[in-house]
Amino acid sequence: MNGSVDADVDAAVSAAFRDEWGRVVATLIGMTGDWDLAEDCAQEAFAQALKSWPAEGIPRRPGGWLTTVARNRALDRLRRNAVEATKLRDVVVLATAGAGSEQAETIPDDRLQLMFTCCHPALPLEARVALTLRTLAGLSTAEIARAFLVTEATMAKRLVRAKQKIRDAGIPYRVPPVEVLPSRLTGLMAVLYLLFNEGYTFSGAEQVRQNLCAEAIRLARVLAALMPAEPEPTGLLALMLFHDARKPSRVDAEGELVTLEEQDRSRWDAAVIAEANDHLRRALAHGRVGPYQLQAAIAGSHCHAARVEDTDWASIARLYAHLSKVMPTPVVELNRAVAVAMADGPEAGLAIVESIAAGGALAGYHLLAATRADLLRRLGRFAEAAVAYREALSLTTSEAEGKYLRRRLGEVVHPGRSRSS
Template sequence: MTTSVSDNTRQLVESIYQQESRRVFATLVHLLGDFDLAEEALHEAFKAALEQWPDKGLPEYPHTWLVSAGRYKAIDSIRRQRRFDPLDEHVEAVEALVDETAQPGETAFESPVMEDDRLRLIFTCCHPALAADAQVALTLREVCGLTTEEIAHAFLTPAPTLAQRIVRAKAKIRDARIPYQVPEKEELPARLHSVLRVIYLVFNEGYSSSAGDSALRLDLAAEAIRLTRLLQELLPEPEVSGLLALMLLHESRRPARTDSQGELIALEQQDRQLWDQQLIDEGCTLVEQALRSGRFGAYTLQAAISAVHAEAATYAETDWPQIVGLYDALLRVEASPIIELNRAIAIAMCTGGLKHGLSLVEALLERQEMQNYHLAHAARADLCRRNGDMVQAKLSYQQALKLCKQEPEKRFIERRLQALIN
């Protein structure tokens, strides 16, 4: 971005980059068959936009303009590489693919109506030839544009490990020539689990950012919901409906989760009048349908837990024993320390269950994988506070504060800590 570009144009291009860049990238991967070349073409396209739009004006369809600009920049890059290394087989393969998608008279990329390449890209990134963790990491990085650090935090995995996982996954897709397409119907069920897992992590990053200045990333949450609706049309399975229900029920609480300054509000203090009843109704209906099918899984059970919260008129009226029972069922389907933590908190919220729940949380914190998870320490702090042990509550809040990477969450913990001191 040069200094000669007007502020208005720069702001416009930056806004379009935020809204469209991953869609443009997905289409470029489709056209070029290469992640790294598509990434380079994406940035070249936005550079061209900064250079041309001030004089020529904003195109009618910025997305299609950027795709075309990126493709032609990539073709130029391939031709340059060809001159330097005419025997490079990778360059030859990419060149052949670009030739296939650049036939004379082509008009598909001038049309405002384009196929959803992001859904194709998700299935490519979730191909069974890739390791499960690599599938999720690659999709979060390439489809949604999350940084390696954000993904590593979501995985509770060191960033260098995640970076290598992503590099290896991209190389695997390139070398194995994994197709960029939505699988045939008979292949979809086997591929579904990884795709749902990816979309759920995308939503989680939007609903509660792993790091940064904002607690929410509304673009990611909205994108995850949009992708799940598309997937439900493609494959109307109960667990797809369950995941959609889970996200809608979480999203229904978004208006009450932060105040006007963007500060977090605990569930106990949220104004339930602000919850979106239309989303709650849709979510609860989807949960009931999925449960009645008898073919539901972990997402439907999590959605059922969210439905219990949504149906409680006040925090005090929450049916905690029912939530504990649902967590018991969830653990039988998909055991994880995070689910165990949430179950322990629910037990603590039941009448007479505080000490038992606290002991379960403390036992979980003895596990190595939970020791760097700030929410586990925050949970212990809150339960110690409720139990009247302010010394231990303070120590756990301090540890949670050290591990937390999201600024609004840090300030929330600081307020809890300050309340103990006062």
């Protein structure tokens, strides 16, 4: 029986950590302004749960229990260290916030403030990413370091510098005022999408790295729920889910990248696609279409085609043309080139790619070379395709992409051995 209780408690604490860590830390930072104190006391609260819940039972509202315990720990620490007037005021504020029932029905949700603070433009991008994973997702310093292929000491210094910057620069712990909210929200969403892509494009066995996708989706859910009047966070969530639904088919058993055309669509997660559809419809209903909604609509178009030949490439090309107006970047134009090539033929797509290459904006970008190589291969210009495939191979850092590019290179060098068109 005890084993069963312990297992139930372990599961409940794990679920609470996943669901409540960011909320508890955000609440304590909002009360104390001390990031390290908030994280330490949150950790102590979860450790206490493992000790108390087997005997007391799992509380009806684990988040409330954890917040109360963490707040009391913070209060105790502040009392012990309250030798300055400012610290004494902190104690009074925190004690007042903790007055009343330990199972208070209303717990402040400061996660939105925490998100905007972690992703403040005054912080370097690497610091925004690290802070978001540490304070909102609860990843350890070692886990974040492994995910981004740096040493734990390097990541620890990065986190310390970021917190010092917040303190020394007086970065406010709040949702930005309405006049700057759009630009700040865009920056916040960019960090979340970066987290997702770091995990999505990684094909190795490192579980921490792959878990970045799940953490990014979870944080996007929080952002969308906290800002229901803003359609773009919901569009971002839909975009992530459409991509995540296809993740099981992206790499084959040998670790080679499988392109969208060649993926086994029966392995796509229909339930996740359905959820993404719901989020996208809800975002579009606002009538304010932004870049994440457009990208989600493109990803959804792929997911709605049961076979690659059923894909409405003309519609996708039009969506990319619209996207290029609201987000005029060379990468968007490169993606449009692929859609145009599928809709109107590789010659039309190659013309766009050559124009991008001539502009020089994507020099050294492996996907520019890989796309050019693919279109040249489709046109039967094998010698030129081989040069482009070799260039792409020299630029990519992905083992899965490297395997795919080497296979395609072999096909254009030895056309008679080609396994597919």
